[in-house]
Amino acid sequence: MQLLTSSIGRKILMAITGLFMVLFVIVHLLGNSSVFAGPGGLNAYAEHLHSMPLPIIAAFRAVMLVVICVHIWFGIQLTIENSGGRPQQYAVKATQKATFASENMIWTGLLLLAFIVYHLLQFTFRVTPDVAAFAGQVPGNVFGMVVTSFKNFFVTFIYAAAMVTLFLHLSHGVQSFFQTLGWNNDRVQPGITKAGTLVALVLFLGFVAIPLTIFAGILKG
Ligand code: HEM
Incomplete structure (x- = not known):
């Protein structure tokens, strides 16, 4: 119960749910990268995924859904x-510089939420105009x-802008995870900052390569 009522408890829940989402995003990128193997790759x-048992x-x-809501x-x-000016509670205090990413976590987070809603309407529910021809086929020609x-x-x-937003959110989010759990100090902080930026950068480049190579005509249907 203290996990829900104390500031540090809430930060720990955010760290755990954040980690879960980062793992999902990594697996999602690995799966999506099969697009570069052509229709056979992504469609297979x-x-x-769709052949998994329905309960799973x-x-x-x-x-x-619960993880995102929490x-x-x-x-x-x-x-x-x-915003009430109370000092932040972390398990261990270490000097962390305020950056554009750290100061705008709520906005990048809410923008990502808007992106996820759009993304689900588009590729999962297939109700946006660009995918009208693929509505009702499950999974059908996902590559197409x-x-x-x-x-x-x-x-x-929209995707390129969303991936920049994802980069900003994760570049601070990953290091915040270590700070919340007290796995940092002034000695390791620069390494953690670099690792967070690297994880965010790899995810950004991996995801953004998909829409950009298709739009540029490098990856063709
Ligand atoms: C270029 C970038 C991306 C592409 C091409 C892509 C592609 C897709 C496709 C095709 C599906 C539907 C899979 C199916 O039902 O067969 C999907 C589902 C999904 N995507 Fe993405 N995705 C991208 C980025 C992202 C990002 C950055 C996130 C999270 C921040 C994300 C979160 C999701 C979620 C939550 C689902 C629903 C999973 C489910 O059906 O349970 N995607 N994506």
């Missing part, structure tokens, strides 16, 4: 608390759907 990956898919989606709820609470979408400038732009 989508077939594999449903349980995974329910856990993801992360957002406590993120909003912490932002309100911190993704390539069709990213031929559109606005869709590619």
Whole structure:
């Protein structure tokens, strides 16, 4: 119960749910990178995911939903608390410089939420106009759907902007995870900062390569 009522408890819950989402995003990028193997690659990956037993898919989606809701709820609470001028509680204190990313976590987080809603409406529920031809086919030609979408400038732009937002959110989020759990001090802090930036950069480059190579006509349907 103290986990829910104390500031450090809420930060720990944010760290755990954040870690869960980072792991999901890493696995999602590894799976999505099969797009570079052509239609056979991504479509086989989508077939594999959809062939999993329904209870497993449903349980995974329910856990993801709870994880996202907990992360957002406590993120909003912490932002309100911190704006009240109370000192931040971390397990171990270490000097951490305020950066654009660290000062705008709530905004990059809310923008990512908007992106996830759009992304689900597009590629999971297939109700956006760009994927109208693929509606109702599950999973169907996922490669064709993704390539069709990213031929559109606005869709590619939304994804590129969302991936910059993901980079900003993770570059601070990863190091904040270590600070919350007290796994940092002034000696290791520079290394943790670099590691956080590196994780965020690899994810950014990996994801953004998909819409950009398709839009540029390098990856064709
Ligand atoms: C270029 C970037 C991305 C591409 C091409 C992409 C592609 C896809 C596709 C095709 C699906 C539907 C899979 C299917 O039902 O067969 C999907 C689902 C999903 N994506 Fe992405 N994705 C990208 C980035 C992201 C990012 C950055 C996030 C999170 C921040 C994300 C979160 C999700 C989630 C939560 C689902 C639903 C998973 C489920 O069905 O349970 N995606 N994505």
